Amino acid sequence: xxxxxxxxxxxxxxxxxxxxxxxxxxxxxxxxxxxxxxxxxxxxxxxxxxxxxxxxxxxxxxxxxxxxxxxxxxxxxxxxxxxxxxxxxxxxxxxxxxxxxxxxxxxxxxxxxxxxxxxxxxxxxxxxxxxxxxxxxxxxxxxxxxxxxxxxxxxxxxxxxxxxxxxxxxxxxxxxxxxxxxxxxxxxxxxxxxxxxxxxxxxxxxxxxxxxxxxxxxxxxxxxxxxxxxxxxxxxxxxxxxxxxxxxxxxxxxxxxxxxxxxxxxxxxxxxxxxxxxxxxxxxxxxxxxxxxxxxxxxxxxxxxxxxxxxxxxxxxxxxxxxxxxxxxxxxxxxxxxxxxxxxxxxxxxxx
Ligand code: SAH
Ligand code: SF4
Numbered sequence: 001x002x003x004x005x006x007x008x009x010x011x012x013x014x015x016x017x018x019x020x021x022x023x024x025x026x027x028x029x030x031x032x033x034x035x036x037x038x039x040x041x042x043x044x045x046x047x048x049x050x051x052x053x054x055x056x057x058x059x060x061x062x063x064x065x066x067x068x069x070x071x072x073x074x075x076x077x078x079x080x081x082x083x084x085x086x087x088x089x090x091x092x093x094x095x096x097x098x099x100x101x102x103x104x105x106x107x108x109x110x111x112x113x114x115x116x117x118x119x120x121x122x123x124x125x126x127x128x129x130x131x132x133x134x135x136x137x138x139x140x141x142x143x144x145x146x147x148x149x150x151x152x153x154x155x156x157x158x159x160x161x162x163x164x165x166x167x168x169x170x171x172x173x174x175x176x177x178x179x180x181x182x183x184x185x186x187x188x189x190x191x192x193x194x195x196x197x198x199x200x201x202x203x204x205x206x207x208x209x210x211x212x213x214x215x216x217x218x219x220x221x222x223x224x225x226x227x228x229x230x231x232x233x234x235x236x237x238x239x240x241x242x243x244x245x246x247x248x249x250x251x252x253x254x255x256x257x258x259x260x261x262x263x264x265x266x267x268x269x270x271x272x273x274x275x276x277x278x279x280x281x282x283x284x285x286x287x288x289x290x291x292x293x294x295x296x297x298x299x300x301x302x303x304x305x306x307x308x309x310x311x312x313x314x315x316x317x318x319x320x321x322x323x324x325x326x327x328x329x330x331x332x333x334x335x336x337x338x339x340x341x342x343x344x345x346x347x348x349x350x351x352x
Pocket of ligand 1: 127128129168169170171172173174204205206226227269271300301302303304305
């Protein structure tokens, strides 16, 4: 933190805010050969160097010059909590005393990292803790990358294994921080670095038509999850204000385009809320939607959020909902809530 404040005072620029072209321009302007920018780039994105000192294959004089002009503002973990079910929640400290959260979810054969894309969220979904905070700011490429890097270290420390999956299901709407999230995914995927396969990355969205179509046109290789949570516009409008400008039918068509262009299966997230979206009719309508694509439905039980009155349906009702979906030929799994005792479950991330 002190280092960060010093660099602010000296007006140094965070080097990790530069893209590859900008980095090259800067390196050339400093009178160095172009291949030095490649070396720098590698130090930054495959080894997560956070000082120039450690860049041992760069000449000392060059490192000093870099140090005079540029700085690093690495994310650090300032709090860790382990749930009785093994889930680990960490709090990431960002420059300016901002905080976001990430979660490690161990299962039999894998460890999933749940990361954030924004500080807060502007979309105000009624059931979501992050939605109650509003948006503070976008996360930078390096801040998204750092979360994965640090959770990878934690996965090794706690579970003795590297990360198997990454999900953008922490704070924020990833499609509203589009270019940073996509660039961060590229960095996370670098073979010489974190080397996380594209099929092991899932971006979860509240359903922004424009963003989904952009992903389709780019023929991205990672997976997409839609937070659907209702089978009619009337109910979805009430739960998710974003549905008013992105109604279900338009989102469905965008997802069909996404599937056509990328060949990637989509998953639908559906939080069961007592008395709101849990009838047999809801299950039937949901099945009809899911069957338009090769899609899997993840039924999520609602995680209570302080100050909100939603409840999850009782077990019988949840079983019945599952049963109707299966009967209708939809692919469905019930996602157990994890980390409830430490507020690490999805939608509970709000910087308590
Ligand atoms: N903004 C994106 C990604 C972050 S939210 C999105 O909405 O998809 C990640 C997931 O947590 C979403 O499926 C979201 O609907 C779900 N979620 C939010 N609040 C929740 C709660 N209280 N209980 C269970 N899931 C919740
Ligand atoms: Fe934002 Fe997703 Fe929460 Fe909605 S559910 S408020 S889009 S983080």
